Amino acid sequence: MIIISLFSLGESTGGFFAIGDLLHQDITEEYLKKGYRAEGLAQIFGGLFNTFPYTTFSQNVGLLQLSGIKTKRPIYWAAGLLMAMGLLPKIGALVTIIPDSVLGGAMLVMFTMIAVQGIKMLTKVDFENNRNILIVAISIGMGLGVTVYPQIFQTLPQTIQLFLGNGIVVASICATLLNLLFNGRSGANK
Structure with a gap:
């Protein structure tokens, strides 16, 4: 469970920055602390109510980008509506009749918005520095390689496969290590 929580922590950190x-x-560090505390509380409540550990989902980045809403009020209303729907089974059943094609179309837009936001964040990187181009290229290649060919680490122990079986994790680890190797600790400012 700790490993999964660490993965969620990494995903949430990316979501916070996006x-x-x-x-x-x-x-700032203070915002990250607040986000991690909220994440921890959500996971505790998930455990108390015998559900999966809740986490901040990167789809919210796409939703924010798409809707343009930048205040908390609609989020509170949506949360209240979802809780009410959870308490009224007939409304929950009504939601289940939404066609898969509608859900697929909405998810396609939301997930591609996340990718676009990531690309937008990469435009701030100094690509005149060939080391940074190499870091991004290798990291994306490794992440896609694991996603396209998941059997690549099948001969490694199960514990290591758990870490290296996810393309996002592999790309993140690769980018972090290469950035430290090529740019040192000051690499975040370059």
Whole structure:
């Protein structure tokens, strides 16, 4: 469970920075602490109610980008509506009749918005520096390689496969290690 929580932590950190970029707000250490605390509380409540651990989902970045809503009020209304729907089974049943093609179309847009936001964040990287081009290229290649050919790590122990079986994790680890190797600890500022 700790491993999965660490993966969620990494995904949430990326989501926090992407949302900060959308809102034109610098994400400080204090914002990250608040986000991690909220994440921890959500996971505790998930355990108390015998459900899966809740986490911040990167789809929200796409939803924010798409809707343009930058205030919390609609989120509170949506949360209240979802809770009410959870308490009324007939309304929940009504939601299940939404065609797969409608859900697929909505998810396609949301997930591609996440990719576009990531590309937008990459435009801030100094690509005149060939080391940064190499870091991005190798990281994306490794992440896609694991996704396209998941058997690549099948001979490794199960514990290592758990870490390296996800393309996002492999790309993140690769980018972090290469950035430290090529740019040192000051690489975040380059």
